[in-house]
Amino acid sequence: KQKPSNKKLPPGSFGFPVIGQSLSFLRALRANNGHQWLEQKVRKFGPVLKLSLFGRPTIFLAGPAANKLVFGNDAFTPHQLTSFTRIMGRRTMREMVGDDHRQIRAAVGQFLKPEVLKMYVNKIDEEVRYHIKMNWTGHQTVTVMPLIKCLTFDVICSLVFGLDRGHTRQALAKEFVDVIAGMWSIPVNLPFTRFNKSLRASRRARRILSEVIQEKRRKLEHGLCPPHADLITCLLSLSQEGCGNEALTEEEIVDNTIFVMVAGHDTTAILITFMIRQLEKDPAIYARVAQEQEEIAQSKAPGEALTWDDLNKMKYTWRVALETLRMIPPVFWSFRKVLKDVEFNGYLIPEGWQVLRTTSMTQMNAEIFPEPHKFDPTRFENQSSVPPYSFIAFGGGSRICPANEFARIETLTAMYYIVAQFRWKLSGKDDSFSRYPLPSPSEGLPIKLEPKGDM
Numbered sequence: 001k002q003k004p005s006n007k008k009l010p011p012g013s014f015g016f017p018v019i020g021q022s023l024s025f026l027r028a029l030r031a032n033n034g035h036q037w038l039e040q041k042v043r044k045f046g047p048v049l050k051l052s053l054f055g056r057p058t059i060f061l062a063g064p065a066a067n068k069l070v071f072g073n074d075a076f077t078p079h080q081l082t083s084f085t086r087i088m089g090r091r092t093m094r095e096m097v098g099d100d101h102r103q104i105r106a107a108v109g110q111f112l113k114p115e116v117l118k119m120y121v122n123k124i125d126e127e128v129r130y131h132i133k134m135n136w137t138g139h140q141t142v143t144v145m146p147l148i149k150c151l152t153f154d155v156i157c158s159l160v161f162g163l164d165r166g167h168t169r170q171a172l173a174k175e176f177v178d179v180i181a182g183m184w185s186i187p188v189n190l191p192f193t194r195f196n197k198s199l200r201a202s203r204r205a206r207r208i209l210s211e212v213i214q215e216k217r218r219k220l221e222h223g224l225c226p227p228h229a230d231l232i233t234c235l236l237s238l239s240q241e242g243c244g245n246e247a248l249t250e251e252e253i254v255d256n257t258i259f260v261m262v263a264g265h266d267t268t269a270i271l272i273t274f275m276i277r278q279l280e281k282d283p284a285i286y287a288r289v290a291q292e293q294e295e296i297a298q299s300k301a302p303g304e305a306l307t308w309d310d311l312n313k314m315k316y317t318w319r320v321a322l323e324t325l326r327m328i329p330p331v332f333w334s335f336r337k338v339l340k341d342v343e344f345n346g347y348l349i350p351e352g353w354q355v356l357r358t359t360s361m362t363q364m365n366a367e368i369f370p371e372p373h374k375f376d377p378t379r380f381e382n383q384s385s386v387p388p389y390s391f392i393a394f395g396g397g398s399r400i401c402p403a404n405e406f407a408r409i410e411t412l413t414a415m416y417y418i419v420a421q422f423r424w425k426l427s428g429k430d431d432s433f434s435r436y437p438l439p440s441p442s443e444g445l446p447i448k449l450e451p452k453g454d455m
């Protein structure tokens with residue numbers, strides 16, 4: 001075992017006993033000042049510094065070299081809040097390391113690879129169209145964020161759980177609202193705490209999912225559905241005897257489908273919501289997106305669904321999405337647990353501590369992205385010009401988001417139908433947004449709709 005040569009801890013301060021700097025960090029995130037809060041510390045102590053957050057000694061690291069280290073080294077493993085682990089379950093891929101992680105990730109990856117996702121463009125198209133018809137068409141105002149969250153929930157229900165609209169989907173939707181509400185709560189399990197409510201909802205959601213799994217297992221055994229029908233069926237079929245894969249337990253299937261649901265629901269909803277916000281602020285960018293979408297619409301018969309090839313033509317719209325992710329990454333910060341001593345820039349990162357990394361400190365760095373506060377989708381015209389480990393909205397290394405292609409299909413399909421049918425004006429009193437626990441516009445982004453005409 002190699003020992004670091006230099007045992008110097010980075011400079012910094014642990015703040016108040018026990019609470020450290022947690023309260024002021026959370027306050028800054030809520031006020032959307034998390035980036036400035038960290039910048040201030042970097043100015044004082046340098047780019048590698050120590051602090052204390054959520055009861056743990058922490059090292060803060062930023063920049064491409066630090067990202068490469070954290071994403072590429074097995075000494076760093078995701079570190080969840082206790083509430084998250086208790087609610088999500090012990091066997092999610094997030095909790096696993098080494099071969100266990102690789103096995104579950106490979107199984108989920110079988111479903112999320114482009115060759116399989118291609119088959120689902122039609123299903124996503126159908127969900128988006130239904131959502132717009134029911135919730136947008138005929139309305140003068142809508143509140144974007146809660147609506148788009150319903151849409152991403154429906155898309156995941158359809159593709160991950162294979163659940164069509166109906167009673168079971170509605171029951172799950174109700175439970176998931178409570179499951180998600182408690183994920184970042186204080187883990188005090190007393191009646192009427194948010195954590196307790198969330199734990200109880202998670203148990204009920206698990207019971208519903210166990211029934212769904214049994215039904216799918218039965219269908220699969222009788223050859224009544226294809227092995228890639230949805231994520232659950234895919235995991236069940238990989239686990240069938242004789243296919244060379246080690247069986248996933250039912251607990252692993254339930255925990256991971258719940259986790260995929262949570263990981264894929266808010267993140268994409270945030271991206272779509274902030275794109276809608278940005279397009280209103282920037283008429284020239286809206287016009288270019290609309291032109292790209294109109295060219296595709298002209299090549300299609302009325303009512304014809306989008307195809308994989310159509311999505312691949314939406315190059316400019318996807319650059320707008322990437323630029324939105326650069327400026328407002330849904331995952332702003334994450335912690336890693338340090339499994340063994342590591343040395344970085346001459347400083348010791350000690351075993352047992354946690355590492356905090358934020359996406360913005362790299363993506364808003366003027367040396368990497370000049371004029372970082374300017375919204376400029378042309379930065380992504382030539383993706384190879386973006387230096388490695390600099391655009392990290394989907395993470396990196398062995399933990400990189402396995403569903404960025406899924407997010408692309410869903411985002412482009414939603415934007416296609418929204419832009420084709422509406423113009424809009426922001427109608428809230430307050431244009432600010434917070435970043436805790438995830439980016440969210442104040443008031444949920446109310447907008448006034450102006451219909452352009454039916455598609």
Ligand code: HEM
Nearest residue numbers: 094263264267268271330331334393394395399401403407
């Ligand atoms: C715009 C949309 C999305 C963004 C920005 C995003 C971002 C991320 C990031 C940054 C990570 C890595 C976190 C870390 O390293 O600590 C991650 C992991 C993950 N994401 Fe996404 N994600 C998005 C959409 C989705 C969707 C739609 C799904 C599922 C359908 C999904 C499933 C996952 C899973 C399962 C992981 C865990 C991977 C692992 O630990 O090996 N994500 N995502």
